[in-house]
Amino acid sequence: MYEPFYGFSEKPFQITPDPAFLYRSAKHDTALTYLEYGLTENVGFILLTGEIGAGKTTLVQYILSRLESDLDAAVIFNTNVTADELLDLILDEFEIARPPGGKADRLMALNQFLVDRYARRRRVLLIIDEGQNLSDAALEEVRMLSNLQSDDRSLIQIMLVGQPELVARLKQPALRQFAQRIAASYHLTGLDRPETGNYIAHRLAKAGGNPDLFTPAAVDRIHHLSGGIPRAINLACQAALVYGFAEGARQIGQDTIRQISKDNLGVGLAAAPMAAPADGPAPHGNGFERKLGALEEDLKDLKQLVAGQLQSMEKHSQKLREDQFRQLIHLLRQERLQKEELVRQLARLEAENQSLRRAGRMLQQKLQGLSAAAPAKK
Numbered sequence: 335m336y337e338p339f340y341g342f343s344e345k346p347f348q349i350t351p352d353p354a355f356l357y358r359s360a361k362h363d364t365a366l367t368y369l370e371y372g373l374t375e376n377v378g379f380i381l382l383t384g385e386i387g388a389g390k391t392t393l394v395q396y397i398l399s400r401l402e403s404d405l406d407a408a409v410i411f412n413t414n415v416t417a418d419e420l421l422d423l424i425l426d427e428f429e430i431a432r433p434p435g436g437k438a439d440r441l442m443a444l445n446q447f448l449v450d451r452y453a454r455r456r457r458v459l460l461i462i463d464e465g466q467n468l469s470d471a472a473l474e475e476v477r478m479l480s481n482l483q484s485d486d487r488s489l490i491q492i493m494l495v496g497q498p499e500l501v502a503r504l505k506q507p508a509l510r511q512f513a514q515r516i517a518a519s520y521h522l523t524g525l526d527r528p529e530t531g532n533y534i535a536h537r538l539a540k541a542g543g544n545p546d547l548f549t550p551a552a553v554d555r556i557h558h559l560s561g562g563i564p565r566a567i568n569l570a571c572q573a574a575l576v577y578g579f580a581e582g583a584r585q586i587g588q589d590t591i592r593q594i595s596k597d598n599l600g601v602g603l604a605a606a607p608m609a610a611p612a613d614g615p616a617p618h619g620n621g622f623e624r625k626l627g628a629l630e631e632d633l634k635d636l637k638q639l640v641a642g643q644l645q646s647m648e649k650h651s652q653k654l655r656e657d658q659f660r661q662l663i664h665l666l667r668q669e670r671l672q673k674e675e676l677v678r679q680l681a682r683l684e685a686e687n688q689s690l691r692r693a694g695r696m697l698q699q700k701l702q703g704l705s706a707a708a709p710a711k712k
Contacts, residue, residue: 336579337541346541347568347575349387353396356389357536357564359529365393365520372518373397373405373491376457378480379515380493383501384522387565390495393522394461406451407459413467417475420468424460424479445482448489458490465496470508477512524562527554533564534571548574548586555591570594 337345346355356362365382372380384390394409401407408427415423421440425432430447433439451458462468462476482489494500494516501521504513525533531553535545548556548571556574560566573594578586 336575339579340543340547340575343542345572346537346543347572349565349568349572351389351392351395353392353399355537355540356392356396357529357533359525359533361522361525361529362389362393365522366397368518368520369393369397369493372493373459375517376487376491377517378488378491379512379517380491381500381504381516381519382493382495382522383498383519385524385563386497387563388522388524389564390522391463392564394463394493394495398461401459404455405457405459407461409461409463411463413462413464413472415472417469417471420472420475427460428458444479445489448482452489459493460490461493461495463495465494466500466503467496473503473509473512477515480515524560525557525564525567526562527557530557530560530562530567533567537568537571546585549588551588552586552591555588555595559591559595 337343348355358366369380369382382390382393398407398409406428408424410420410423410427412423413420418437421437421444422432425440425444428444428447430443433443448458460479465473468476476492476494479490479492480488498521503509504516531550534548534553534556538547539545552574556567556570559570570591574586574590577583577590577593581590583590
């Protein structure tokens with residue numbers, strides 16, 4: 335509808351996950367670093383959590399599109415199942431024929447599949463999305479799968495993806511053993527204001543449009559409405575494009591976003607409180623009511639200030655943790671490169687040693703031949 339008007343080759347703000355539109359913010363890059371570390375180091379469990387619409391599924395699909403050729407992956411999206419049904423889904427996703435027997439036979443079939451892949455030097459990855467919906471019994475079933483291992487490595491890696499309540503569940507005493515096996519984890523949060531602007535511009539440009547279609551004031555309103563959650567940003571921007579097209583607007587301003595908020599068209603968005611105009615009517619009521627209203631506004635401003643400071647402190651703390659983790663990843667990579675270089679040097683030395691041994695044997699054979707020929711000449 336609005337695509338030709340704004341010069342788009344496709345809709346830029348579809349809410350369905352599309353790895354081709356992934357905007358790699360600092361948070362998303364850090365999440366990818368954690369996940370890639372878990373996959374590279376062959377850890378048993380990897381955990382990715384985040385708010386609804388934060389981009390978890392898009393990240394998973396992005397990772398799936400970049401998997402190495404030696405890795406077989408399966409994804410489970412339907413988690414409102416029993417433990418037995420989950421095992422059946424896993425068999426189906428890996429295209430393993432279900433044996434006619436009971437659960438023990440199904441586990442044996444899965445184990446045989448994993449052993450076969452291990453013998454072929456292939457890795458196996460199971461991704462379970464919407465993990466917060468799994469029952470305790472199903473989570474325990476997932477934990478038990480990590481017991482399928484060889485002498486030196488897990489036969490299957492498991493990536494568990496879910497909403498924040500999954501983290502709270504894993505802290506329960508009954509799931510302590512599960513939590514202890516998680517070797518890499520990351521919690522994906524919303525985008526800040528600059529990231530929101532970059533996210534919108536990225537998707538507009540990706541669809542072939544003008545990255546500056548939304549004014550800075552409009553982006554401010556969108557960030558306030560959405561809380562920086564990508565799916566909520568998409569909803570607001572999509573509604574704004576429909577409004578803008580209907581009005582023939584070549585640029586989307588804050589008035590359009592205000593109208594969306596007023597009409598409550600952004601499904602999943604909480605309408606932002608609208609400030610009264612400076613030249614608006616004076617508040618009604620007596621002096622006490624006006625003072626009470628002023629106190630309430632002051633209290634509201636104080637709460638927002640405290641919340642902003644707490645958020646700033648949390649972001650600073652998160653950045654410190656992420657920087658430390660990046661340093662750790664860098665050191666691990668450097669160590670791996672050093673080990674690989676040592677292995678190559680060892681292989682060269684071994685080859686040179688074997689070459690010297692062959693030359694020594696040949697020289698010894700020649701000397702023995704000369705010694706045997708000497709008496710004959712006499």
